Amino acid sequence: MKKALLPLLIASLIPAAAFADVTVYGRANVALQYADKNVGDQQYSELVSNASRIGLKGSEVINDDLKVIYQFEYETKVDDGNNSNNQTFAQRNIYLGLQGTGGTVMGGMFDTPLKVSQEKVDLFNDYVGDLKNVLEGEIRAKNIVQYSTPAWGDVTVNLAYVNTEKDVPNADDGYSASIAYSTKALYLAVAADTNSKRASDGTLSAVDTDILRAVARFNIGPVVLGALWENYDNGVIDEDGYLVSAQWNITDAWALKLQTAQSDMIQLDGQSTSVGVDYKMSKTAKLYGYYTVVEDKRLNATTLLVDDAARTDDKYFAVGVELNF
Amino acid sequence: MKLKLVLLGVLLLSPLSFAAEKADCGLAIDEADKIVPDPNSDCDHTKTGLNGVLHRAFASKSSSKNSNDDSGAGNQSESRQSENPQPLLTKASDEKREISKDQKKLLISDEFSNAQELQLLKFNLLAKAAVNCAKGFSVDAERYLPTVNKNLKLELVYQCL
Numbered sequence: 127m128k129k130a131l132l133p134l135l136i137a138s139l140i141p142a143a144a145f146a147d148v149t150v151y152g153r154a155n156v157a158l159q160y161a162d163k164n165v166g167d168q169q170y171s172e173l174v175s176n177a178s179r180i181g182l183k184g185s186e187v188i189n190d191d192l193k194v195i196y197q198f199e200y201e202t203k204v205d206d207g208n209n210s211n212n213q214t215f216a217q218r219n220i221y222l223g224l225q226g227t228g229g230t231v232m233g234g235m236f237d238t239p240l241k242v243s244q245e246k247v248d249l250f251n252d253y254v255g256d257l258k259n260v261l262e263g264e265i266r267a268k269n270i271v272q273y274s275t276p277a278w279g280d281v282t283v284n285l286a287y288v289n290t291e292k293d294v295p296n297a298d299d300g301y302s303a304s305i306a307y308s309t310k311a312l313y314l315a316v317a318a319d320t321n322s323k324r325a326s327d328g329t330l331s332a333v334d335t336d337i338l339r340a341v342a343r344f345n346i347g348p349v350v351l352g353a354l355w356e357n358y359d360n361g362v363i364d365e366d367g368y369l370v371s372a373q374w375n376i377t378d379a380w381a382l383k384l385q386t387a388q389s390d391m392i393q394l395d396g397q398s399t400s401v402g403v404d405y406k407m408s409k410t411a412k413l414y415g416y417y418t419v420v421e422d423k424r425l426n427a428t429t430l431l432v433d434d435a436a437r438t439d440d441k442y443f444a445v446g447v448e449l450n451f
Numbered sequence: 452m453k454l455k456l457v458l459l460g461v462l463l464l465s466p467l468s469f470a471a472e473k474a475d476c477g478l479a480i481d482e483a484d485k486i487v488p489d490p491n492s493d494c495d496h497t498k499t500g501l502n503g504v505l506h507r508a509f510a511s512k513s514s515s516k517n518s519n520d521d522s523g524a525g526n527q528s529e530s531r532q533s534e535n536p537q538p539l540l541t542k543a544s545d546e547k548r549e550i551s552k553d554q555k556k557l558l559i560s561d562e563f564s565n566a567q568e569l570q571l572l573k574f575n576l577l578a579k580a581a582v583n584c585a586k587g588f589s590v591d592a593e594r595y596l597p598t599v600n601k602n603l604k605l606e607l608v609y610q611c612l
Contacts, residue, residue: 148505149479149496149497149502150479150501150502150505151478151479151480151483151496151502152480152501153480179480181480181483183479183483183488185488195488197483197486197488199483219483219486221486225488225490230487230488230490232487236486237486242484242485242486272486272487274487276490277489277491282487284487409478410478450478450479450480450481451479451480451501451502
């Protein structure tokens with residue numbers, strides 16, 4: 127079938143009443159990336175699909191005070207076709223919930239309040255410079271139920287429970303919570319998470335894993351400054367990490383981005399530094415380029431010295447296109 | 452302990468009453484990334500991008516269905532046509548034919564293969580109807596049918612005023 131007929135096909139399949147409040151959305155993001163990796167001394171180019179996805183979201187009004195809300199979002203690999211699950215589509219944020227004057231309750235599989243609290247401070251989100259490669263806590267939890275308060279002025283509170291669905295020793299449910307103050311000029315958030323990843327993955331452990339995160343974003347004229355601090359304590363390590371970012375919107379079309387993140391949470395002395403430039407072709411399409419360096423100091427298990435052959439010291443250069451619809 | 456800190460944050464932030472401007476209406480995908488939909492959002496994404504095409508396509512389908520529903524007993528030939536749908540696959544052609552002599556309903560159609568063609572084709576069909584109806588016309592039905600070559604055919608049923 128011709129791709130141009132897809133919208134008409136979808137429209138023909140959805141009942142009239144249901145389609146009224148459906149929003150179809152998505153992102154196609156593909157880049158040609160050159161990688162220079164330390165391990166194995168590899169240099170190669172690759173086509174990368176940076177979290178390209180398509181989704182449906184909408185609501186069904188029950189009465190003046192209540193509506194059913196839903197979202198179904200799937201990732202698809204623009205470059206390879208198949209995701210890591212060997213399927214064309216991989217589940218991202220999916221939920222069904224109720225929204226009313228008393229707030230929002232929703233259940234499904236979706237990003238925890240702690241993950242969402244990063245807002246847009248991570249300027250290289252979904253790219254190789256994503257903060258998830260350096261900091262813990264970027265969790266899309268299964269079996270999660272969340273309650274979000276109505277906006278209290280510009281403040282919102284989110285409380286989530288992750289069901290481990292097990293009744294065995296050392297299986298714990300997870301919890302994640304955040305409070306965020308959000309305006310166009312200023313964003314502040316504090317979030318905490320206990321055992322969400324363990325509960326989502328069904329991993330057993332005798333000790334709790336706690337994460338505390340604080341996020342700030344300031345818009346000062348054409349400059350957007352972001353900062354994120356985090357503490358991660360899994361009973362074995364208790365580490366702090368941070369991310370700072372700056373975006374200079376040189377014109378309406380051009381933007382320059384800088385970001386660095388550092389922590390010992392995932393690897394000893396893990397660090398990611400990126401510089402990038404965006405060229406907005408339209409409201410929904412942009413060209414971009416970035417240069418990212420990812421480093422760590424991996425230790426040899428026997429000598430406990432830095433293993434230069436095994437450590438990450440990788441450089442990436444990419445140019446790509448993003449289309450949002 | 453850390454959850455207590457979050458709750459403490461609630462208390463600390465609650466007096467804040469910054470008069471800063473709320474965020475502008477952004478892209479649908481950005482709203483989706485926030486997970487919890489904003490109940491107060493007035494953002495309308497039904498006119499842009501793929502979503503806009505879908506909504507326009509659906510609006511046409513809905514309009515066509517309503518027109519058929521509204522047709523009375525006097526439009527039996529048209530009603531029969533609705534009850535007995537045409538073969539699933541039709542030959543693509545630029546058609547113009549009278550489908551009901553009593554009501555002087557006319558049908559014109561053409562084939563298209565993409566959204567841009569649809570817009571142009573629809574305009575052309577309306578222009579043809581205008582040529583046939585010096586005093587104007589009303590569109591009674593708008594149908595989309597698959598064709599043998601995997602395109603779609605748009606049929607407009609109209610009558611002159």
